[in-house]
Amino acid sequence: MDAFSGIKGFMDLFPPDSTAFTRLEEAARRIFASYGYDELRTPLVEYTDLFTRSIGAETDVVQKEMFTFPDRRSRLMTLRPEATAGVVRAYVESKRYTREAVSRLFTTGPMFRYERPQKGRSRQFHQLNCECLGSHEPYADAEMIGMLVHFLGAAGITDFDVLLNSLGCGTCRPGYKSALAEFFRGLDLAALCEDCRRRLHTNPLRLLDCKVPGCRALTENAPLLDDFACAECAGHFSTVRRLLDAAGVCYILSPRLVRGLDYYVRTTFEVVSGNIGSQSAVAGGGRYDGLVAQLGGPDVPGIGFACGMERLALLLPEREATAPDFYVAVLDEAALDTGFLLAQQLRRAGFSGETAYAARSAKSHLRQAAKNHAAWACILGSNELAQNSVLLKNMVSGEQRSLPLAPLADLERAMQKGSYEH
């Protein structure tokens, strides 16, 4: 029978990838908790309208990248392409704003986008996502970016740049959009890519951060939002920068950074790394002050970010896998139960290790113990069974001695002494 294959763009994660994910999650939980973040788990599936309304009907994500399907009653559902929409939906539905002035929520898990799979880009990918709901203050922006950088450092990731921009607000952005439209009217737009020709009518700001060389060239002298920012946006942005400077968080001002989701206002940022190929954005986020109201909640502002775990994993420094303490080697079938119980007892005493489920020759077992990098081999043959003992072999020095199986204290003590020598 033909073996099944997985779905294109949906990956299986074995070690070292799965262990890299665990390390990232551990660092994230530790750092985010130190800033007061609580974990929220939202469903993987939401009604499609939630994403259309929050991410924006004309965005690439909604137009071409969502996994959408009707349920049995023909209601359209979508596998979440990002976490923010679901978090805000849950925040509004649970009326969390009635319980706390500021909610800090952390989410992790798989997201789904129908993109062309390549290095650092898959159709099921994983995000670490933080949202802070309830503050307009630039302190929230600076803390969010600082926390992201703190987390990356704690995970051992050093090779990245933080790109920073402000996208203005409902007051200043319309004037800027008209200026952009005016600028584009004077150009020969035949050189624009297909996406940008669409964006010209839907969201001309997005033309600014298109990576296609023809589009880059055409937009080189486009007006920048900085010159159109209202006093509030300019003041907010300068405070964010002052706070980041004071906190020693490095960033690169990037006036052309326009994120691909429509809900952003004011501060936006991305973390990029030149070391992971063309999919260089490892994290992105920004402020979304109108989103909670847009999804039926009160007028609560928000800011957040998401990191792509597959891309972060590519940047993690190598780490040796931890070696087990023991390998139980049973030479005689009659000793299999004893070996099974010994391994159990050792694990309960805090040691780690494996046992083979079958009796084999000492040579074959010791080869396996060495392959596992086990510190100790616990050998059980017919002699040991008769004497109710175990032969403990130090896998580094080769020394071995016989120790009683009951009580087990001598064996535990002997293993403790030298088990971390390599």
Ligand code: HAM
């Ligand atoms: P985003 O920029 O669309 O933002 O995604 C955040 C990160 O997810 C990206 O920087 C990238 O590392 C990763 N990512 C996105 N698509 C893929 C993919 N197909 N394969 C692998 N990794 C991918 C958001 O999702 C916003 N919800 C972030 C946010 C939270 N803004 C405010 N709060």
